[in-house]
Amino acid sequence: MTVSRRGFLGAGGLALAGASMISGRTQAAGLPEAPTMTEATMQPPLYPKSGPDYQPVVTLNGWTLPWRQNGDWKEFHLVAEPVVRELAPGMKAHLWGYNGQSPGPTIEAVEGDKVRIFVTNKLPENTAVHWHGQLLPNGMDGVGGLNQPHIPPGKTFVYEFILRKSGTFMYHPHSDEMVQMAMGMMGFFVVHPRDPAERRVDRDFVFLLNAFDIEAGSYVPRVNEMTDFNLWCWNSRVFPGIDHLVARQGDKVRIRFGNLTMTNHPIHMHGYDFKVTGTDGGWVPESAQWPEVSVDVAVGQMRAFEFVADVPGDWAIHCHKSHHTMNAMGHDVRTYIGVNMKKTAPALKKVAPGYMPMGGSGMGEMGSMEMPLPDNTLPMMTGYGQFGPIEMGGMFSVVKVRPDIAADDYKDPGWYKHPEGTVAYEWTGEKLAEPARGASPDSGVKATEFKAVDPRKRPVRAAKAGGHGNH
Numbered sequence: 369m370t371v372s373r374r375g376f377l378g379a380g381g382l383a384l385a386g387a388s389m390i391s392g393r394t395q396a397a398g399l400p401e402a403p404t405m406t407e408a409t410m411q412p413p414l415y416p417k418s419g420p421d422y423q424p425v426v427t428l429n430g431w432t433l434p435w436r437q438n439g440d441w442k443e444f445h446l447v448a449e450p451v452v453r454e455l456a457p458g459m460k461a462h463l464w465g466y467n468g469q470s471p472g473p474t475i476e477a478v479e480g481d482k483v484r485i486f487v488t489n490k491l492p493e494n495t496a497v498h499w500h501g502q503l504l505p506n507g508m509d510g511v512g513g514l515n516q517p518h519i520p521p522g523k524t525f526v527y528e529f530i531l532r533k534s535g536t537f538m539y540h541p542h543s544d545e546m547v548q549m550a551m552g553m554m555g556f557f558v559v560h561p562r563d564p565a566e567r568r569v570d571r572d573f574v575f576l577l578n579a580f581d582i583e584a585g586s587y588v589p590r591v592n593e594m595t596d597f598n599l600w601c602w603n604s605r606v607f608p609g610i611d612h613l614v615a616r617q618g619d620k621v622r623i624r625f626g627n628l629t630m631t632n633h634p635i636h637m638h639g640y641d642f643k644v645t646g647t648d649g650g651w652v653p654e655s656a657q658w659p660e661v662s663v664d665v666a667v668g669q670m671r672a673f674e675f676v677a678d679v680p681g682d683w684a685i686h687c688h689k690s691h692h693t694m695n696a697m698g699h700d701v702r703t704y705i706g707v708n709m710k711k712t713a714p715a716l717k718k719v720a721p722g723y724m725p726m727g728g729s730g731m732g733e734m735g736s737m738e739m740p741l742p743d744n745t746l747p748m749m750t751g752y753g754q755f756g757p758i759e760m761g762g763m764f765s766v767v768k769v770r771p772d773i774a775a776d777d778y779k780d781p782g783w784y785k786h787p788e789g790t791v792a793y794e795w796t797g798e799k800l801a802e803p804a805r806g807a808s809p810d811s812g813v814k815a816t817e818f819k820a821v822d823p824r825k826r827p828v829r830a831a832k833a834g835g836h837g838n839h
């Protein structure tokens with residue numbers, strides 16, 4: 369008897385189809401589309417069109433990756449590629465990321481979902497993706513060389529696993545990890561509980577902590593830096609470029625973050641005490657949730673905290689390491705506190721034309737000072753509130769709680785209108801009798817001699833804050 373080649377192939381085809389029913393592998397639908405994002409603007413939450421209901425997350429200065437349902441499988445497509453990311457108005461960085469941005473889009477799905485994630489490598493070197501915190505088959509864990517071959521440039525690999533638990537996860541490369549993470553490759557991965565009522569909140573914000581070392585005037589991070597970073601970011605953004613976290617008074621709010629920098633960050637929120645409700649390992653049972661106003665997140669960890677937003681206002685949220693709320697410029701500035709700059713400046717100007725005396729009374733003046741900066745460089749501290757310069761940079765944003773906003777409105781409501789008599793004010797009554805005090809050395813400069821220049825109104829490249837789309 370003869371077996372025709374066609375028949376043989378047919379049988380093979382059948383066998384393959386049989387295998388596919390077990391592994392779920394299918395080529396029928398081809399590659400899903402890989403959407404891309406061109407801006408660092410917060411996108412509205414992506415509500416599920418089918419399957420269990422959930423309250424989707426909002427990614428600061430980011431977006432959620434659309435998926436396609438293919439039979440039982442939720443299919444996503446990540447493209448690892450070089451990207452240009454605006455870190456804040458006035459500075460763009462040349463990074464590596466996913467689908468047009470760094471970090472990559474947030475992946476959202478539901479406990480019990482079968483997910484198939486296509487990863488296309490458009491980098492000039494190998495990559496692989498690790499699904500940080502997920503419980504999955506060893507061969508899907510994404511450590512190049514250990515669990516799978518590295519994905520060569522130009523190739524697409526497929527990851528398939530079942531989401532065994534809800535919680536807070538990340539994804540990041542596990543090939544040339546030091547370089548690829550220093551270049552900005554990472555993303556958030558949220559798994560919602562199957563039961564829509566479980567741990568339900570009204571607003572759920574997510575962001576990743578990352579850091580870059582980009583020399584003033586340049587665009588590409590120094591990837592070999594170990595500790596001395598100069599841009600401390602949330603989702604590859606620095607203040608004043610980080611989205612505000614807008615909540616409606618009375619909303620139950622969750623904020624989750626993961627740390628992919630090289631050091632820990634005590635994240636501090638003003639105005640509330642909150643409960644830590646989630647870690648990398650999962651949800652914290654209610655009996656074990658502890659109250660905090662700062663929660664430290666170590667390298668490689670994730671934390672989620674929750675609070676009821678019952679007190680309106682503009683509440684600062686920031687890393688409590690004070691150097692992490694600063695931008696690139698100025699760390700080389702010497703400490704001149706107590707030095708009489710009026711006496712030293714003329715001499716210094718002779719050897720360094722254009723030298724600007726500063727720092728004799730502290731550095732707060734830099735928040736409003738007109739300073740010449742190299743192209744593509746942010747001031748060390750910047751950003752304005754309704755009462756003046758905020759004198760911050762880096763990992764700083766504002767939780768804005770208001771009574772009068774719609775359920776799904778994340779737009780910046782503007783600055784808080786304080787009820788009359790509730791703002792700290794200057795004492796204009798009788799002066800106190802002054803007891804004798806140790807005098808600090810005379811800097812020769814009074815703070816009031818610095819003329820504040822609102823950077824939003826001057827034509828310096830680094831200060832074109834007017835048009836930024838982050839609120």
Ligand SMILES: [Cu+2]
Pocket residue numbers: 600632633634687688689692763
């Ligand atoms: Cu920090």
